[in-house]
Amino acid sequence: MNRIKKAFELSEGALLNIFFTAGYPRLDDTMGILRKLQEQGVQMVEIGMPFSDPLADGPVIQQCSEIALQNGMNLEVLFEQLAGMRKEIDIPVILMGYVNQVLQYGVELFCARCAEVGVDGLILPDLPLEEYRVLYKATFDKYGLGISFLVTPRSSNERIQLIDELSSAFLYIVSQSSTTGSGHKDSEAQLSYFERIKTLDTRNKKMIGFGINSQESFENACRYGDGAIIGTAFLKALKEQADLPVAIEKFIEKIVKQAV
Amino acid sequence: MSYTANIDGYYGRFGGAYVPELLHHNVEELRLNYERIINSQTFQAEFRKLLQDYVGRPSPLYLAPRLSEHYACNLYLKREDLNHTGAHKINNTVGQILLAKSLGKKRIIAETGAGQHGVATATVCALMGLPCIVYMGAVDVSRQAPNVARMKFLGAEVRPVHSGSKTLKDATNEAIRDWINNPEDTFYIIGSVVGPHPYPDMVAYFQSVISEEMKTQLKEQTGSENPDAIIACVGGGSNAAGAFYHYLEKKEVKLIAVEAAGKGIDSGESAATSQLGTEGIIHGSRTLLMQDKYGQIIEPWSISAGLDYPGIGPLHAHLIDSGRAKAVSVTDQEALDAAALLARLEGIIPALETAHAFAALEKLSFGNKQHVVINLSGRGDKDLSTLIGKEHE
Numbered sequence A: 001m002n003r004i005k006k007a008f009e010l011s012e013g014a015l016l017n018i019f020f021t022a023g024y025p026r027l028d029d030t031m032g033i034l035r036k037l038q039e040q041g042v043q044m045v046e047i048g049m050p051f052s053d054p055l056a057d058g059p060v061i062q063q064c065s066e067i068a069l070q071n072g073m074n075l076e077v078l079f080e081q082l083a084g085m086r087k088e089i090d091i092p093v094i095l096m097g098y099v100n101q102v103l104q105y106g107v108e109l110f111c112a113r114c115a116e117v118g119v120d121g122l123i124l125p126d127l128p129l130e131e132y133r134v135l136y137k138a139t140f141d142k143y144g145l146g147i148s149f150l151v152t153p154r155s156s157n158e159r160i161q162l163i164d165e166l167s168s169a170f171l172y173i174v175s176q177s178s179t180t181g182s183g184h185k186d187s188e189a190q191l192s193y194f195e196r197i198k199t200l201d202t203r204n205k206k207m208i209g210f211g212i213n214s215q216e217s218f219e220n221a222c223r224y225g226d227g228a229i230i231g232t233a234f235l236k237a238l239k240e241q242a243d244l245p246v247a248i249e250k251f252i253e254k255i256v257k258q259a260v
Numbered sequence B: 001m002s003y004t005a006n007i008d009g010y011y012g013r014f015g016g017a018y019v020p021e022l023l024h025h026n027v028e029e030l031r032l033n034y035e036r037i038i039n040s041q042t043f044q045a046e047f048r049k050l051l052q053d054y055v056g057r058p059s060p061l062y063l064a065p066r067l068s069e070h071y072a073c074n075l076y077l078k079r080e081d082l083n084h085t086g087a088h089k090i091n092n093t094v095g096q097i098l099l100a101k102s103l104g105k106k107r108i109i110a111e112t113g114a115g116q117h118g119v120a121t122a123t124v125c126a127l128m129g130l131p132c133i134v135y136m137g138a139v140d141v142s143r144q145a146p147n148v149a150r151m152k153f154l155g156a157e158v159r160p161v162h163s164g165s166k167t168l169k170d171a172t173n174e175a176i177r178d179w180i181n182n183p184e185d186t187f188y189i190i191g192s193v194v195g196p197h198p199y200p201d202m203v204a205y206f207q208s209v210i211s212e213e214m215k216t217q218l219k220e221q222t223g224s225e226n227p228d229a230i231i232a233c234v235g236g237g238s239n240a241a242g243a244f245y246h247y248l249e250k251k252e253v254k255l256i257a258v259e260a261a262g263k264g265i266d267s268g269e270s271a272a273t274s275q276l277g278t279e280g281i282i283h284g285s286r287t288l289l290m291q292d293k294y295g296q297i298i299e300p301w302s303i304s305a306g307l308d309y310p311g312i313g314p315l316h317a318h319l320i321d322s323g324r325a326k327a328v329s330v331t332d333q334e335a336l337d338a339a340a341l342l343a344r345l346e347g348i349i350p351a352l353e354t355a356h357a358f359a360a361l362e363k364l365s366f367g368n369k370q371h372v373v374i375n376l377s378g379r380g381d382k383d384l385s386t387l388i389g390k391e392h393e
Ligand SMILES: Cc1ncc(COP(=O)(O)O)c(C=O)c1O
Pocket: B087, B088, B089, B113, B114, B115, B116, B117, B191, B192, B193, B233, B234, B235, B236, B237, B238, B239, B240, B305, B306, B307, B351, B353, B354, B377, B378, B379
């Protein structure tokens, strides 16, 4: 949690957060990708826990999840891979997945393992706010885990207030009404939504994500939020790359040029 | 014990609405409006009129003499197979399309397994002049070809789904994703008592016309509203929910839910959720589902596309968990045999889904004075190639 706060303090309004799927492209790539992202100056990382039925995800993340599962990724393997990460990784690491994965692992055990390996927060898009408040929050707090809930173009200001109250890592501002990785839809509607979000006074920092795939869209998102999240475009850049570190370097360079 | 959904959509521990924030507004819009709309006089008048004049209700309750003789009890068949489009599914799509219109929606999406729900949705969309997109697993597209052709002829677009097991679960995922991508103008017509609240409650209500009619028909034919038992197959559970609905509180009526065991419960190719499933979340609902210890959903198997689903509706999870309903499972072969028996004894070819309900008669025993209703949820035209092919093996 404190690593998240620190990351926001250190950055100046353009915090780059990269999402990738654990166990993709190969089972043992997780730590290598994490290391390389930190080395490239990425300030925050989200690791996707691959799920068989990812409702909020578009084709690219679906496919990466499927491959990761075929590779043998599961939560046990992931926690083992991350076990030593805090010896070398200083940036915040957030796990993203679906609530059934946490439920089956056991909420308490899951949180304990997260804390043990040094995970800072969670994103569980299908966990209802009220259920989190009543059944999960105390455990998340006990283990010092932050949580980010999603805000969408259709969330009213009152609803955003509630989301802000219960979120503790940052607000995940979904850039448009879509699953992950959809091309950019309606610019005008998006602009007025971003304006609305920018003027809202929230306790949490705002990170804009979904559909960000270029330097231009990254910079645009950073004009309205405290940073932006890139997932699908990054995973696409890893596809069929023999040399992952080079692919990662090239991708980050393309997104941030000298900005970070 | 209560068998109706509470305000948050829970039946006991099961139900709720586990949807990403992207769908919160859609689901909330439904939740806040569905009871008001459904209970309004205009809705009721229109719904009842369409059920009568368009669907052809009431569907007959038929005392099947030769089958009764075969099993030495009194078997009444609730003839949902005689509905327009050939299954119970249309009761629900008529209700939901009226709701969609009332909410001002302009575009309809649906998922389908056997294609019966897809056909029923395409049908009411044609009736109301609304565009219709049906998601269907690629495996089902090929095993239910006649229904694919029917949907297309009715003007619907059928989108084959190639993810996961390429069956009903994946078609449902894809329909939900479409809804996320088109949240304003689109209404999602779910085909069973599954999904986030208020869908299970809503669909159960639309199908409850089945048991509503059964009460009157049984009273006329037997002198009592109550049968001794009601048997229905369960995919997601909508025909069973409709057949059980008005009897849920009547403990003296046995409720029997028949699941697809596929190639056998322990074969690894099964869809018997209540036996193989554990509590978890699927398609926005906390219920029983087939999953591994990491919460990954296990791909089910059934010869019948409409029962090939790894979960069951939260109402049924609650009914089975609390002991109110008894779950029975039936293999592919047992269902095929039951279909053949019904065809030869009564001249009725049931859908493969429905055949599972009939196969359960082999595993249950009733006294010769007892009255048993079997919900004949659909007709078997769509399954003819499977029925014929397998019979000659
Ligand atoms: C004839 C028939 N019966 C039963 C089912 C199973 O669905 P449910 O359990 O919702 O009734 C289907 C589904 O396609 C069907 O077509």
